[in-house]
Amino acid sequence: MMRGQVRRVLRNCGVIDPCDIRHAVARGGYAGLERARGMDPAARLTELERSGLRGRGGAGFPVARKWKTCADTPSDTRYVVCNADEGDPGAFMNRSLLEGDPHSVLEGMAIAGLTVGAAEGIIYCRAEYPLALARLRLAIGKAEEAGLLGPDALGPGRPFHIRVKEGAGAFVCGEETALLASIEGRRGTPRPRPPFPAVSGLWGRPTTINNVETLASAALIFRNDAAWFAEYGTAKSKGTKTFALVGNVKRPGLVEVPLGTTLRQMIFDIGGGVAGDHRFKAVQTGGPSGGCLPEGSLDIPVDYESLQAAGTIMGSGGVVVMDERTCMVDFARYFLDFAVDESCGKCGPCRLGTHQLLRILEDITQGRGTEADIELLEELGRTVARGSLCGLGTSAPNPVLSTLRYFRDEYVAHVRSRRCPAHACRDYISYEIDESECTGCTVCSGLCPVQGISGVRKGAHSIDSAVCIRCGVCSNSCNFGAVHTVDRAQPQDATT
Amino acid sequence: MSDERIRTVRVTLDGQTIEAAASATVLDVALANGVFIPHLCHHPDLRPAGACRLCFVDVDGRMVTACNAPVVEGATIRTNTDAVKTTVRGAVELLLVNHHRGAVDCEEGDACELRKIARFIGIDEVRLARFRRPEPAPPVDTSNPFFEYDPGICVLCGICVRTCDEVVGVSAIDFVRRGVHTTIGSAPGAKWMDSDCVSCGECVVRCPTGSLSMRDSEVPEREVRTTCTYCGCGCGIHLGVTGGRIVSARGVRENPSNEGRLCVKGRFGYGFVNAPDRLKKPLIRRDGVLVEASWDEALDLVAAKFTEHRGDAFAAIASAKLTNEENYVLQKFVRAVQGTNNVDHCARLCHSPTVAGLVQSLGSGAMTGTTKDLGDSRCILAIGTNTTAAHPIVALQVVRAVHQGGKLIVINPREVDLARHADLVLRNRAGSDVALLMGMMRVIVDEGLHDPAYIAARCDGFDEFRESLARFDAATVEELTGVPFAQVAAAARMYATNGPASILYAMGITQHTHGTDNVLAVSNLALLTGNVGRTSGGVNPLRGQSNVQGACDMGALPNVFPGYQRVDRPEVREKFERAWGARLDDMPGLTHLEILGGVTGGRIRAIYLVGENPALSEADANHARHAMEEVDFLVVQDIFLTESAEYADVVLPAATFAEKDGTFTNTERRVQRVRRAIDPVGDSRTDLWITSEIARRMGAAGFDHASAADVMDEIASLTPIYGGVTHERIEGSGIQWPCPDSSHAGTRTLHTERFPTASGRARFFALAYRAPDEEPDAEFPLVLTTERSLYHYHTSTMTRRVPGLEQLRGEELVEMHPRDAAALRVSSGDQVRVTSRRGEVVARALVTEVSPPGTISMTFHFHEAPTNVLTNAAFDPVAKIPETKVCAVRVEAVR
Structure with missing residues (x-):
């Protein structure tokens, strides 16, 4: 599992006691802040620029540029905001870091405050992370006691205070302008940029807003130096990045690899490949609005530009591995369902477009789709991607558009042949019991929730397809592999 | 920023080269x-939202x-x-x-911006048919009496x-729920009227699709185009007329006072006219019974009786509802025909201390600034004003x-x-404003935050004033006002260090026995x-x-002719005597309270009451009712049979603002047209017509003006501050006085160079604290202060004839702090009896922390x-204004 990983951001996770500030300090914590304090303002930005650090929240914006804009915008007050609203289902990179090494994030924020000229930092953390919140609050208290935060944190008479603001569970609040609105006590919805938060952010003041991992990386850059950070990575994407490797993979978990590592290395070398006897089918990167890549794309390096070119995104680092049992249309439907739920409703393309996409995908997975719908999906997907106000909307069609790009034949099979090649969409399958393999153990008939399986003990059983709801309990429970999934009789049969 | 407005850039728009302001979008x-x-969410009054996603280029x-x-x-910009x-x-x-109404057959027609856009880009129904049908929409919200919302x-x-x-600054509504379930409202499942909505309708007039629409429109x-008849904001309105009826009102965008914005009364409150x-x-x-009569009968009777009661036994109460021309003719009638200065009007009950105070200190008793400029203040100090209720359009500038x-x-x-x-x-104790303001000023002087150069160059009396500050040390101020001194000091610093700073005030300052002192403190x-x-x-x-x-x-005031020219100045009197061809009295007449009070001693025998309702509006109203009953001859001239008209000997039916030509002068001194x-x-x-006709029947000359414009010409010839005002000149956006001659554009800000005093300088006044006349005691332990509701106007003669307004606020409410309510074992909605030394009233209680402990409040609308x-x-000894903002009462539950 550890081979191929380079654990820098995560170096303390599971190693130190995150509740004891002395552990963090003993492992170099706040040394970066101290070094940064000794540098002049221009040197700090140069250091950051030379490191090539780009935003780890997904968009990959150069951090030095963001901080410089914030520092250069005239104002009496500036803010540093840490985006810890990790909303992607299945992602836990930030959570692990906040729980395992909160001081690294606080240190990064203090360095940001020093660099942009802010005296206040706010961590916007989702309320669903109670342990992270508790540890952050504890860490802030301890750092203030130690004088690492507080009235003289950035030098004599140069205060830097950090407070925590809890999010209320809206995915869109991970979008920076929605997040700022939420901190201000307004409805958490995005607003158009420009102006960017670095120019006009929290309470209309220049605000630098960075992801948890970005800030922790910044602390590392100042503790070591730019060259050390940049020794890993590609020409445009420097350093290491954490990923939550999940799905049907042998060794799921949190991994940290140099940018430029290929998906194949991540999934097969580190993750050990697909679990069970199944065949790799696709990998989704970038969370619920990320795209899906097929086996043929496994050798592309994981960096911002390569993933985007392939039709997906880096996102905050979710990697979901799927095997041949996953239907790609159903996969797209699942994530559109998430997008529809989480769309804030402010702009039409996202509010209405994602809903249309979902309804069409539901139709396709439930036997009501037409070939024209495939075109409509592409057209709508483009409208939503181009027309939406914020990143949630512009990326929401990625699951549809990327699966249409790489797995179009599955869509066609659904609407033209009325079959689901993965045998995942219930409306396209039936279950049958192979009499020659059935031992008559009665496990399936006992579990069937609709009493749709008949047969006597030690005699072959059979399924009444008129009663069957295709829940799959029989198939999953059969110890002899006697229950098979087959294409369902076609609609014309149903009408007779 | 100003540079951005001036600087221009050149861009190419669809091939055409265009020069544009750098600040433009x-x-x-x-x-x-x-x-x-195409665009739907853009509005010139609002900041860009970028939400409709149609204006792509x-x-x-x-x-x-x-x-x-x-x-x-x-x-290079390309739209295509x-x-x-x-x-x-x-x-x-x-x-x-x-x-939900479909693309083409929508009944909103061309009022719908979406339909216009659809037509612009050309919509193909076949393409639309490919989409899935929408979820059913929530029902139309008809909870507001004036408009409805169709999601x-x-x-x-x-x-x-x-x-x-x-x-508006109310933020009553927001997006509710999310995704496709998003609607507009205050909370999921809540009705529009459950929100803080003030029913101004500003949202309705801006709605691009008719989703928000007027009911009964x-x-x-x-x-x-005319001027609203309600408050002193003086909003321009377009009154819609069908047949002989007023059917609609909308704001005049070109009007500088309101720029198209209206409040609930201004937009929906005209049902009373018809x-x-x-x-x-x-x-x-x-x-003993009022019976219908012909105009000839009534006017002859009035003329005969008024002839009998010439001189100081006669008094007239004019009206702040009449036009300038009507007030001018009325006071001219009193002075030139009746030979007395006994003319006053309800300004006595609201802003007489302003006139008395500011004339002494600044030389002119009016707002020094302009409504719109308030929005550019760096600091606004609003004292004794419930601006959002009483002056809603001025309040919008505060929000701005x-x-x-x-x-x-x-x-x-x-x-x-x-x-x-x-x-x-x-939140100071009612009646403690002098102490509070002097406390602030002491901080300003002690900390050197005042402006010595300005004071030296433009003001007198500073040293004496400064000495009087010594009385207002922290402990005294805190004790008198009940406000922690740290707050007083913080306010002082904030006001003194953020300029330009505007002070707004209203009845909370003036309606006190020390109202003039309050104004001088301001x-x-x-x-x-x-x-x-x-x-x-x-x-x-x-x-x-x-x-x-x-x-x-x-000059509907007992001591001054038009333009604040004093009746006791011989040269002034001579001018008016020459113009009006009559001998004029050199003694200031009686004020409002003195007129009604004068009935009892037999000093006043006849009253000409025009457009006012003292039976409800006068302090100690029972006394006023008694006077109206007692007086030998009472003529009431009004649009409805008011509570006061019940006491009249003759009632003369007057026309409303919608039925006459003339001018109103609003709070920012802007003289604007009223049109029939x-x-x-x-x-x-x-x-x-009525006043002129009475005068003519009494044989007087000088009351045969051909039109209101003609009257204004006479006003201008005798009133220097209106010297350049003619109906023709104010057609567009009005003129703010002073406007001495026809080449003068009017005055946006008063006193920019000199003060209109003899010395040209302003004057400071040394002040001392004086307590309200009546303070709570064991028998009457609570303070009653009066206020207004946004939904009603004065004695509600007009507003209670508008059913929607009646629905929004239909009864008096005694507002009291939860602590007082608990002591009395009273809950919201309970009937309570409020008793003072002068009378008692029963109304329902509203328990709210808006009222401070120990103080209750009531309106005077019902x-x-x-x-x-x-x-x-x-x-007040100077301004003669009664202390309607403070009296002692007790409250009991009516079980």
Whole structure:
């Protein structure tokens, strides 16, 4: 599992006691802040620029540029905001870091405050992370006691205070302008940029807003130096990045690899490949609005530009591995369902477009789709991607558009042949019991929730397809592999 | 910022080279140059939202929304690339398929911006048919009496939400729920009326699709531009007329006072004009009963009786509801025909201390600034004003100032609505304003935050004033006001260090036995910091009625001729005697309270009461009713049979503002046109005609003006501050006095160079604290203060004839703090009896922390619970204003 990983951001996770500030300090914590304090303002930005650090929240914006804009915008007050609203289902990179090494994030924020000229930092953390919140609050208290935060944190008479603001569970609040609105006590919805938060952010003041991992990386850059950070990575994407490797993979978990590592290395070398006897089918990167890549794309390096070119995104680092049992249309439907739920409703393309996409995908997975719908999906997907106000909307069609790009034949099979090649969409399958393999153990008939399986003990059983709801309990429970999934009789049969 | 407005850039728009202001957006530039870009969420009054996603353009190869894209030098803007066209088409199609009335057959017709856009891009029904049908829409919300919300045709552009926030400052509504379930409201499942909505309708008039629409709306046959008859904001309105009826009202965008914005009364409050119970015939009391009579009978009787009661036994009460021309003719009648200066009007009850105080200190008793400039103040100190209720359109400028980063200090015993926008809220004890303001000034002087150069150059009396500050040390101020001194000091610093700073005040300052001192304290504060004479600074008394400023200007006051020219100045009197051809009295006449009080001793025998209702509005109203009953001859001239008209010997039916020509002068000294929209209802006549006709029947000359414009010419010839005002000149946006001659454009800010005093300098006044006349004691342990509701106007003669307003607020409410309510074992909705030394009233309680402990408040709008039978008629020795803001009462539950 550890081979191929380079654990820098995560170096303390599971190693130190995150509740004891002395552990963090003993492992170099706040040394970066101290070094940064000794540098002049221009040197700090140069250091950051030379490191090539780009935003780890997904968009990959150069951090030095963001901080410089914030520092250069005239104002009496500036803010540093840490985006810890990790909303992607299945992602836990930030959570692990906040729980395992909160001081690294606080240190990064203090360095940001020093660099942009802010005296206040706010961590916007989702309320669903109670342990992270508790540890952050504890860490802030301890750092203030130690004088690492507080009235003289950035030098004599140069205060830097950090407070925590809890999010209320809206995915869109991970979008920076929605997040700022939420901190201000307004409805958490995005607003158009420009102006960017670095120019006009929290309470209309220049605000630098960075992801948890970005800030922790910044602390590392100042503790070591730019060259050390940049020794890993590609020409445009420097350093290491954490990923939550999940799905049907042998060794799921949190991994940290140099940018430029290929998906194949991540999934097969580190993750050990697909679990069970199944065949790799696709990998989704970038969370619920990320795209899906097929086996043929496994050798592309994981960096911002390569993933985007392939039709997906880096996102905050979710990697979901799927095997041949996953239907790609159903996969797209699942994530559109998430997008529809989480769309804030402010702009039409996202509010209405994602809903249309979902309804069409539901139709396709439930036997009501037409070939024209495939075109409509592409057209709508483009409208939503181009027309939406914020990143949630512009990326929401990625699951549809990327699966249409790489797995179009599955869509066609659904609407033209009325079959689901993965045998995942219930409306396209039936279950049958192979009499020659059935031992008559009665496990399936006992579990069937609709009493749709008949047969006597030690005699072959059979399924009444008129009663069957295709829940799959029989198939999953059969110890002899006697229950098979087959294409369902076609609609014309149903009408007779 | 100003540089950005002046600097220009050159851009190419669809191949055409255009020069544009650097501060403009791409959308501004396109629309200004005749290039249509579809848009739904853009509104010129609001900040860009970027929400409708229709205004896409291509700027140098990048697709952006035009509404928030600044124009950049050399940019190439294209509105018609394939990407732009397909994206916009896609976004429009999505809106159309979710628009429940369908794309083409929508009954909103061309009023719907979405339909216009659909037509512009050309919609293909076949393409629309491919989409899935929308979820069923929630039902139409009809909870508001004046407008309704149909979520089924709402495109969620958010203009209503932003209007309520950015323009109105109420933020009653927001987006509710999310995704496709998003609607507009205050909370999921809540009705519109469950929100903080103030029913102004500003959202409705901006709605692009008709999702928010007026109820019972009627498209008028024609519209007449005039001035609202309600408060002193003086909003321009287009009155819609069908047949002989007023059917609609909308704001005049070109009007500088309101720029199109209206409040609930201004937009929806005109039903009274055509109310069935309007007075339509003169009435004469015969055998104790008022019976209909002809105009000849009534006028002959009035003329005969008025002839009998010439001289100081006669008095007239004029009206802040009449036009300038009518007030002028009325006071001329009193002075030239009746030979007395006994003429006054309700300004006595509201802003007489302003006139008395500010004339002494600044030389002129009016708002020094302009409504719109208030919005550019860096600090606003609002003391003794419930601006959002009493002057809603001025309040919008306060909101604008706050949105622009200006500071707001609210000083009021009650937590008035404006407090929600305030940086500092000081809740002082009712009647302690002098102590509070002097305490602030002491901090300013002690900390050197005053403006010595301004004081030396422009003011007198500073040293004496400064000495008087010694009495107001921290402990004294804290004890008198009940406000922690740290707050007083913070307010002082905030006011003194954020200029230009404007002070707003109203009845909370004036309606006290020390009202004049309060006004002088306000003017001291403004002078101390050099704020008088600065644009967006100064002293701004908010005048209550549509023409209360004008009624004062016209000399409907016992001591001055028009233009505040004193009756006791021989040279002034001679001028008017020459002009009017009559001998004029050199003694100031009686004030409002003195006129009614004079009946008892037999000093006053006849009263000509025009457009006023003392039975409800006068402090110690029982005493006023008694006087009206007692007086030998009472003529009431009004539009309805008011509570006061019940006492009349003759009732003369007058025309409303909608039925006459003339002018109103609003709180910012702007003289504006009132225009006849319909003919007088029934046999009613304009006040100008009635008063002139009485005078003519008494054989007087000088009352045969051909028109209101003719009267204004006479006013201008005798009144220097109106010297350049003619109806013709004020056709467009009015003129703010002083306007000495026909070449003068009027005055936006008073006192910029010199004060209109003999010395040309302003004066500080040394002040001492004086307690209210009546303070709570064991028998009457609570303080009663009076206030107003946004939904009603004065004695509600007009507003209670509008069913929607009655629905929004239909009864008197005694507002009291939970602590007092608990002590009395009273809950909201319980009947309580309020008793003072003068009378008692029963009404329902409303328990709220808006009222401070120990102080209750009531309006004076409801005849069923006439609050003014409780109030104290003790008055200010200078201005003679009764102390309606403080009296001692006790409250008991009625079980």
